[in-house]
Amino acid sequence: MAIYGKQTDQKWQKIWEDSGVFKFREDKDKEKLYVLEMFSYPSGSKLHAGHWFNYGPTDSWARMKKMQGYNVFQPMGFDAFGLPAENFAIKTGIHPMDSTLKNIETMEVQLKAMGAMFNWDHEVVTCAPDYYKWTQWLFVQLYKNGLAYRKNAPVNWCPSCNTVLANEQVLDGACERCGTPVIKKDLTQWFFSITKYADELLEDLEGLDWPEKTKSMQRHWIGRSYGSSVKFKVDQKDLEFEVFTTRVDTLYGASYVVFAPENAMVPTLTTEAQRAEVEAYIEQAKMQSDIDRQSLSREKTGVFTGSYAVNPINGRIIPIWVGDYVLNTYGTGIVMAVPAHDERDFEFAKKYDLPIERVIEGGESLPYTEIGKMMNSGEFDGLMGEEAKEKVTLWLEERNSGSLKVNYRLRDWLVSRQRYWGAPIPIVYCNHCGEVVVEEKDLPVTLPYDVEFAPDGKSPLAKSEEFLNTTCPKCGGHATREADTLDTFVCSSWYYLRYVDNKNEEEAFDKEKINKMLPVDKYVGGPEHAVMHLLYARFVTKALRDMGFLSFDEPFKSLTHQGLILGPDGQKMSKSKGNTISPDEYINQYGSDVFRMYLMFGFSYAEGGAWSDEGIRSVARFVDRVERNFHNIKDILQSSSNTDELRTEDKDLLYWNANTIKGVSEDAEKMQFNTAIARMMELTNALTKYIPLKAHNHKVLEKVNADFIRLLAPFAPHFGEEIWHLFGNEGSVFDEAWPGYDEKALVKDEVEIAIQINGKIKERIMIPSSATDVEIQELALADATIRKETEGKNIVKVIVIKGRLVNIVVKG
Incomplete structure (x- = not known):
C-alpha cells in the first residue's frame, strides 16, 4: 500500500498544526521572505483547479526558500466583498454575509487540506468589521490629504449589475464581470486622485522584477505623452478652450475642431438652430462604449454646433463640431482636426465635406501621418520633427496661445458603487456643515444586515432609514450618511499590509512591523489584474508613504503570473461547458501531493494548459x-x-x-x-x-x-x-x-559517446572525460563492433566531437 495519499496528508497536516512548525516567528538571524498569493474571492463554495495552480506551486517555492534558510511569512485570507455574493443573494434569497461566511469556512478546510504553509494566525477577511474599519480609515486618510474627492462626472454604468464601473473594469465596451454593454451616465461619485502619482507610477516600473508584459500594460494605461496645449478663441463669443496635441507642427492644417459629446462647453457653444440636433446626438453617444467610439473601423459621426473657432496661428475661422470619436477622458476632450494628416479626421472630413489641406510633405496620398517637412505653414516651412514642434510652441507661448504640455491617459480611480455588499463610505452630509468625514474614533461605519438589496439603480443603503440617518460629527445636528459603498478593489489595495499586524485593534498596522516586513518579496497571481489591483496597490503604497505611514515605495518587489488551467477540451473551464475540474475527487484518489506535482510537472507555470487525466496518472506512477x-x-x-x-x-x-x-x-x-x-x-x-x-x-x-x-x-x-x-x-x-x-x-571521470559510421550510430562506448581527440579516435577504432563494421573498407576521415560522438567516414 502506498504511503502517500489522503491519510498521509491528514496525518501530517495535524502534526504540522499541533507543532506549529510553519507559524511565523521573528528571527533576527534569518532574512525575512514575504511570500504572497493573491487571495481568493469566496464566490463559490469550493476551490477549483485555478486556485490550486496559484497556491500549490507557490507554496512549494516557499518551502524550498524556508529550507534555504529564509524566515518565510506566507499568510492567507479572503477578498470577501463584491458583486457575485450580492447577485447570488438576489437570485436565491440567501444573505450575502451568510453565503460568504459559509463559503469561507468551506474554503479554509480545502486550503488546509492542500497542506500549504499558510500562517492562519494572520488571516484577514475583508468583509469583517475589524478589517473594513481600516479600509474606511484608509479612505479617511486619503480624504484628509486631498486624495479623495467627490464630483459629478459621466461614468461607466452597467445596466445589468446596476452599478458604476471604473474604466479598468470595462473590457471591450462591456462589464468585465457580466459582459453587459456599458453605457454612460452622469452621477456624483467619489474618486481617488491616482493621477497625482502618474509620473512616479510610470517611472518606478523600471526597478521592479515584474513580467515585462505587465509593466508594458501599466505604461500604456498611464499613457504619458508629450505635446503642446493650444488655445483657441471662440469666434464672436467671449470664450476660449484648449486642445492637447502631439502634432502641433500640423496646426496650419487644422480646418475644424471636434468636441466630445460629454464636454461641458458643448451646450454653451450650441446655437439655438442646432440645439435639437446636438442634444439628440449627445443622447445617442451615451449608448456607445469608449472602446466602440475609438474603433478605427467604425464609421465616424458628428454634428455641427453652429459655432466657430479661431485658429491661433493663422486667424482662420473654423467650424466647431461634436463627434463621438473624441473622448472627454483624454486630453481636454477636444481635438483640432487636421484631416490631411490624421486617419480619423480624414474620414470625418470626407463624410461631412470639410476642408482637407496638406501641411506636411511626404507620401503620395492623404492622409499622411508620418513626420515630414512643414509646408503651407508660413514662416515655418521646411522645419520638421522636434525642431518644428518646438518652434511652433515657442511662437504660441510668446502670444499666450499655447505651451508645452504633458498628458496622461490615466484617469482618477472611481470608487463609488451603488451596491450593498461592500464597505460603507465614511462620509455624512449635514445641512449646516456640508460634507463631513467620519472621525477615526467612530469607525467602523457598520454595514447593516437587514437591507433590501434588490438592484434598482440606487444604492441599497439609501433604503435603510436606520443606516441613513445619523448625527453630524462636527455640529451634532441631523445628517445623512453616504449610501454608496467602496469598490472592492479598495479592500484589496492594502490587504498585504494588514496581514502582518492583523490583530491590531488600535491602528491599521504598526509602522515598525510593516516597515520591517514589507515590501512583499514574491507575489503570485493572475495577469488579469495588471491595470486594476496591481496599479491601485502601488498608488495606495505611495500615498501612505507620503503620509508617513510607510518607508518603502512599492508593495511587490517580484511578481509572477501563473497561467490558466483549461478543461480537457482545451477550453476555459465553465459549468455550462461541463469541463470543470474539481480537485477534491483527484485528491481523494491520489492525495494532494500527486495533484500538486501534476500541476507543476504537466504545465509550464507561466502558461498553463489543458487538463489531462492521463497526465495525473503518469505522475502517480x-x-x-x-x-x-x-x-x-x-x-x-x-x-x-x-x-x-x-x-x-x-x-x-x-x-x-x-x-x-x-x-x-x-x-x-x-x-x-x-x-x-x-x-x-x-x-x-x-x-x-x-x-x-x-x-x-x-x-x-x-x-x-x-x-x-x-x-x-x-x-x-x-x-x-x-x-x-x-x-x-x-x-x-x-x-x-x-x-x-x-x-x-x-565533472565525470568517464562519459558516454556515440560512434557513427557515415552518420549512422553503430555503437556507444565509455571513454575517459580527459581523453584527447587522438585518444578518442584510437578508442573508437579499436572497438570490436567498429572494427567489424569497417573491416575491408577505406576509412576516409574520422571526425571527433568531444564529449558527444565520433563519426567515421568510409568507402567501399
Missing part, C-alpha cells in the same frame, strides 16, 4: 516508482552489501545527484517547476539503475537518498515528511537545510 526506490534503499542500507570502494557506478550516482540538486535549485528558483521535476526523474532513473547492483557504497547511497528526500519534500510535502521519518529521522524535513552540491561532482 512516477511517485509509485520513487516510493519503491526508497523502500529498496532502506533494505540495502540495512543489509551487508556495503563496499568502501568508490567505483565508477558510485561516481556516476554522485554526478546525477549533484546535477539534480543544481538543476532543481536553479529551475525552481525561477518557478520553472516542470523542468525541476524532470531533473528529479533523472535522479530516479539513476537510482533505479544503481539499486540492483550486487554491492553498494552505503555512504554514497545514504547521501544521495537524504539529498533526494529534501529535494522532493517541497514538491510533495506530506510524502516527503513520511519518507524522512521512514529513515529514522526526527523533526520536520522542512527544518532541514536545502541540499548543496560539489562542483567537482559535476
